[in-house]
Amino acid sequence: MRRVVDRLRRKQKSASTAKERLQLVLIHDRTDLSPSVMEDMRDEIIEVISRHINVDRDSVKIKVQQDGREQYLLAEIPILQTNRRRSG
Numbered sequence: 001m002r003r004v005v006d007r008l009r010r011k012q013k014s015a016s017t018a019k020e021r022l023q024l025v026l027i028h029d030r031t032d033l034s035p036s037v038m039e040d041m042r043d044e045i046i047e048v049i050s051r052h053i054n055v056d057r058d059s060v061k062i063k064v065q066q067d068g069r070e071q072y073l074l075a076e077i078p079i080l081q082t083n084r085r086r087s088g
Contacts, residue, residue, distance in 0.1 A: 021043060031064050031071060038062060054080040 033041075042062040049055055056078040065072045 033064065038064075041073075046077070049077060070078050 019048055042060060045062065046055060046060055050057075059078045060064075061076040063074050065074050
């Protein structure tokens with residue numbers, strides 16, 4: 001019985017993974033953003049933000065998410081340390 005349950009769980013995981021991949025393909029098709037464009041945007045965003053704060057460049061994630069008909073560019077940028085400037 002346990003084997004049957006394990007197989008069902010694996011199928012659910014693979015189905016979920018396939019669905020996520022399909023959603024990514026559809027989003028990229030709709031936004032017409034190639035992986036190289038996404039990588040260029042990531043590098044430029046990191047460059048600009050790094051002028052003001054220290055970020056973990058290797059952990060930055062940029063993605064396009066769709067919510068109904070709306071599309072969003074999401075950025076996860078871990079902050080390492082802020083560069084505080086004193087005014088005055």
